[in-house]
Amino acid sequence: MHKIGYLGPEGTFSQQAAQHYCFNKQEAALVSLPSIREVLLSVQRNELDLAVIPFENSLEGSVNIVLDVLAWEVDLLIVDELILPISQTLMVTPGADWERISSVYTHPQSAGQCRLFLETHLPQAKVYLTSSNAEGANQAQMSGRTAGAIGPEAAADKFGLQVVLRNIQDKNNNFTRFVVVGKKSIHLPAGRNKTSIVFSTEHTPGSLACILDIFNLWDINMTKIESRPSRGQLGRYIFFIDIDGHLSNPDVRDALTMVQRKTNFYKFLGSYPMAEID
Ligand SMILES: O=C(O)C(=O)C[C@]1(C(=O)O)C=C[C@@H](O)C=C1
Secondary structure, eight states: OEEEEEESSSSSHHHHHHHHHHTTOSSEEEEEESOHHHHHHHHHTTSOSEEEEEEEETTTEEOHHHHHHHHHTOOOEEEEEEEEEOOOEEEESTTOOGGGOOEEEEOHHHHHHTHHHHHHHOTTOEEEEOSSHHHHHHHHHHHOTTEEEEEOHHHHHHHTOEEEESOOSSSSOOEEEEEEEESSOOOOSOSSEEEEEEEEOOSSTTHHHHHHHHHHHTTOOEEEEEEEEOSSSTTOEEEEEEEESOTTSHHHHHHHHHHHHTOSEEEEEEEEEOOOBO
């Protein structure tokens, strides 16, 4: 039986992504853990086989904790990805007047996706950030009629809250890309693939341009670039890059060999099938 971890408790978007990933896969048991970091560390310690983790959202951007843990704390590979539509729901205690609530519990990513809604429709409400949206629904339920929560509709069912508004995110077109991480690749290269790396360069003129030029010279398309603080000096960064193609492709392999030579920190984060938008 494969153990597959996700950010819990039950009722999160991450649980939905994990269920989606496991659909039609026998021999999979889903395991919920209270933080994304704990989920990743559990895979690292071989307590889980795989984990389904939110990576980036089309409105709010990357989930920084995932980038930081993948770069610094674990040696894991992205082995698959899935992209799911995200509908943010406002939920309250049954019968409560949502326009009069004074507190809203939600995960920071969801708060970011609903910034305009919160400022426009609930300016009086204090936003309390929680470890997950299901945990937010739990807190709202415990706080009673003056509290609400934002998150997936499933969290309302789970914690006995009433859905009052659906699709409250600031743009309808809201998608989160989840990645599946593990210790070793699970797919042979077939179809369209992506490769993820993280690196840093010397702090000298043109050093990042030199890396980007390698992809240009090898005609490799970049699909993401993101920086995070290097955790050294202020103003120094590490860069996360996703490119089209699989490491088994000779051009990708040659380009990445070159990148490795031109960087002072380099980590391969996996080659995996490119997701279709569901
Ligand atoms: O709290 C949840 O429901 C989660 O699964 C976390 C999370 C995230 O971290 O991005 C997952 C998808 C959505 O983008 C909002 C929140």
